[in-house]
Amino acid sequence: MRLILVGPPGAGKGTQALHLASHFGIPHISTGDIFRLNIKGETDLGKLAKSYMDAGNLVPDSVTNEMVADRLTHDDAQSGFLLDGYPRNVGQADFLKEALVKADTTLDAVLEFALANEEIIKRLSGRRTCRGCGGVSHVIFNAPKTAGICDLCQGELYQREDDKEEVIAHRLDVYSEQTAPIIDYYRKTGLLKTISAIGEVNEIADRAIAALK
Numbered sequence: 377m378r379l380i381l382v383g384p385p386g387a388g389k390g391t392q393a394l395h396l397a398s399h400f401g402i403p404h405i406s407t408g409d410i411f412r413l414n415i416k417g418e419t420d421l422g423k424l425a426k427s428y429m430d431a432g433n434l435v436p437d438s439v440t441n442e443m444v445a446d447r448l449t450h451d452d453a454q455s456g457f458l459l460d461g462y463p464r465n466v467g468q469a470d471f472l473k474e475a476l477v478k479a480d481t482t483l484d485a486v487l488e489f490a491l492a493n494e495e496i497i498k499r500l501s502g503r504r505t506c507r508g509c510g511g512v513s514h515v516i517f518n519a520p521k522t523a524g525i526c527d528l529c530q531g532e533l534y535q536r537e538d539d540k541e542e543v544i545a546h547r548l549d550v551y552s553e554q555t556a557p558i559i560d561y562y563r564k565t566g567l568l569k570t571i572s573a574i575g576e577v578n579e580i581a582d583r584a585i586a587a588l589k
């Protein structure tokens with residue numbers, strides 16, 4: 377399965393990616409997670425990405441495209457992959473198309489998660505991310521057993537800079553201006569499947585798997 381997840385920030389792509397990657401036995405490739413790992417490791421890529429991410433802007437295509445192209449050459453991505461957060465504009469979608477042609481392969485599906493802005497704001501403003509393993513929880517919808525501590529690795533939970541209220545609004549604008557056009561792009565290819573991102577996590581995972589059958 378070669379799959380792309382697309383949807384507004386906070387739609388639950390990362391949460392669902394864990395279920396789908398495990399169900400299909402494919403690696404979960406999140407450009408946001410790769411950037412955050414680089415920021416944590418204080419690499420040059422991390423230093424470059426941080427200012428864009430904290431402000432809710434896209435990291436330049438030249439950097440992002442090469443990073444993804446390299447990741448797709450790894451052994452674990454040869455028989456399938458799940459891309460979460462990429463492509464994020466039509467230029468990236470064109471780049472991916474070319475890269476897949478060169479690798480003599482094709483996409484199987486693009487799964488869109490649909491969610492109203494009101495719900496997105498609730499999800500993002502309450503999200504907490506683990507400094508240790510990067511896992512996500514939510515102060516209300518998926519609260520950790522001990523406040524501020526990750527259930528999975530006991531790491532410290534923090535609020536992402538781009539989950540602060542003033543940045544969320546800007547990320548939604550960036551999504552509608554730059555990312556939403558790829559929905560139509562993939563609709564025209566016949567690969568697009570859209571599901572509602574409202575409901576319990578397991579219920580949405582079942583809905584996603586059914587849509588991909």
Ligand code: AP5
Nearest residue numbers: 385386387388389390391407408429435461499503514517
């Ligand atoms: P990225 O990390 O990709 O962020 P995003 O797309 O904005 O998505 P999020 O991680 O915010 O949300 P999500 O949909 O994964 O939701 P989640 O499962 O966490 O990108 C961050 C930044 O990196 C970008 O702004 C950009 O700067 C840069 N970047 C990344 N890719 C790039 C690219 N291709 N090009 C250029 N720049 C790029 O869920 C959200 C919350 O809701 C959680 O708290 C969760 O617990 C909760 N939740 C999940 N499901 C449910 C449910 N069913 N009910 C209730 N709560 C739920």
